[in-house]
Amino acid sequence: WMEEIGNTEWKGVLALGMGGSAAGGDFLSALCNLKGKTPVVVQRDYVLPSWWDEKWLVISTSHSGNTEEAIDATEIALKAGATVIVISTGGILSGLAELHYNCYYIPSIGGQPPRSAFGHIFARQLALFRGIGLLPEGDDDEAMLQRLQLIVNDYDFINNNDSDVIELISYMATQPISLLGPTELMPALNRFKNQLNENSARFARIGIFPEMNHNESVAWGGVGNDADFSVEENVILFLTWNGMHSRVVKRLEWMIAHTPSDMAWRIHGEGESLLEALLHLCIIMDWLSIALGLIHGKDPSAIGPINSLKKFLADQN
Structure with missing residues (x-):
C-alpha cells in the first residue's frame, strides 16, 4: 500500500x-x-x-x-x-x-x-x-544517531555530574522561562514548552524570529524605557542552528545585545541537517525539563490534571 x-x-x-x-x-x-x-x-x-x-x-x-x-x-x-x-x-x-x-x-x-x-x-x-517519497532519504542516519547518542550521554545529569544541565536549571528553577528561536526550530521550541508544562509543571513562553521582531520586541525593550515589568526576571534560552537565514542571524544578534536580562543562554542545535539540529535540541530540552521537575519535587511522569480531565470527560458520555 x-x-x-x-x-x-x-x-x-x-x-x-x-x-x-x-x-x-x-x-x-x-x-x-x-x-x-x-x-x-x-x-x-x-x-x-x-x-x-x-x-x-x-x-x-x-x-x-x-x-x-x-x-x-x-x-x-x-x-x-x-x-x-x-x-x-x-x-x-x-x-x-x-x-x-x-x-x-x-x-x-x-x-x-x-x-x-x-x-x-x-x-x-x-x-x-x-x-512514500515526501521527504528525501538521509545522507548518513547511522552517523547522525551516533552523534546524538553522545549528546544523550553528555546531558544525562543522573550519570554525568559535569552535565551543563545542573547549572542552567539552578537559574530556571525560580525564574520565568522564555524560549526564542527561528521559524524552522518552532517544533523544538513548542516541544520544549510542552515538556516543561508536563515534566516540570512550569509555564514557558515562545518567541519566533523574525515574526517576534514585528511586535514582541517592544515588550522586551532594551532601547529606551519601555518594556514589560518582568523582562529582567526572565531566563531566556536562544535556540539556534547552522541553517538560519543570514538576516535572522543578525536579528538574533541584535536581540542578544539588547536583552535586559542577565540570565540568557544560546543553545545551539548541532548537526549536518535540520533534522539532526531539531533532535539535538530535543535531547537537551528533555533532560532540562526532567531535571527541573525533580528540583521542584515533581515526578516528571505525573500528569494528574490531565488524567482528572479525561475521567471527567469520560463520565459525561
Whole structure:
C-alpha cells in the first residue's frame, strides 16, 4: 500500500494528533518546508478544516490509539473517503484499519507516556514520509544517531555530574522561562514548552524570529524605557542552528545585545541537517525539563490534571 500511496499526487498531508503524539507532525511540517515535496498541516482538534478534501493524505497519530480528538477527526476523514494512515500502539484507532479498506495501520511501541515515546512515533512518521517519497532519504542516519547518542550521554545529569544541565536549571528553577528561536526550530521550541508544562509543571513562553521582531520586541525593550515589568526576571534560552537565514542571524544578534536580562543562554542545535539540529535540541530540552521537575519535587511522569480531565470527560458520555 505504501507504493500506491507514494504514486498518488496529494495536495498535502493533514497530520492529526494531540499532545506528544502530535509533536512529530510539527517536525514533519518543518522538514517538508525545507526539503519536502508537499505541505504538512497539523490539526489538533476534533474536526477537520473546511478546506480539506480527500485529495489530502491523512496521518492520524495517537500513542494509545484512544485519543478522542484524533478518533473523531479520523472517523470524519474516513467517512469522507480519505486515505488514512494510523500510527498507534493499539486502541480504537488501530481497529479502524480493520473496518475501512482505505485505512492503514503502522504499529508503535507502548509502555511509556506519549511524550517519552516521541522517538518511536517520529521514527515511524519519518520512515513513512521517506518511503512514500515526501521527504528525501538521509545522507548518513547511522552517523547522525551516533552523534546524538553522545549528546544523550553528555546531558544525562543522573550519570554525568559535569552535565551543563545542573547549572542552567539552578537559574530556571525560580525564574520565568522564555524560549526564542527561528521559524524552522518552532517544533523544538513548542516541544520544549510542552515538556516543561508536563515534566516540570512550569509555564514557558515562545518567541519566533523574525515574526517576534514585528511586535514582541517592544515588550522586551532594551532601547529606551519601555518594556514589560518582568523582562529582567526572565531566563531566556536562544535556540539556534547552522541553517538560519543570514538576516535572522543578525536579528538574533541584535536581540542578544539588547536583552535586559542577565540570565540568557544560546543553545545551539548541532548537526549536518535540520533534522539532526531539531533532535539535538530535543535531547537537551528533555533532560532540562526532567531535571527541573525533580528540583521542584515533581515526578516528571505525573500528569494528574490531565488524567482528572479525561475521567471527567469520560463520565459525561
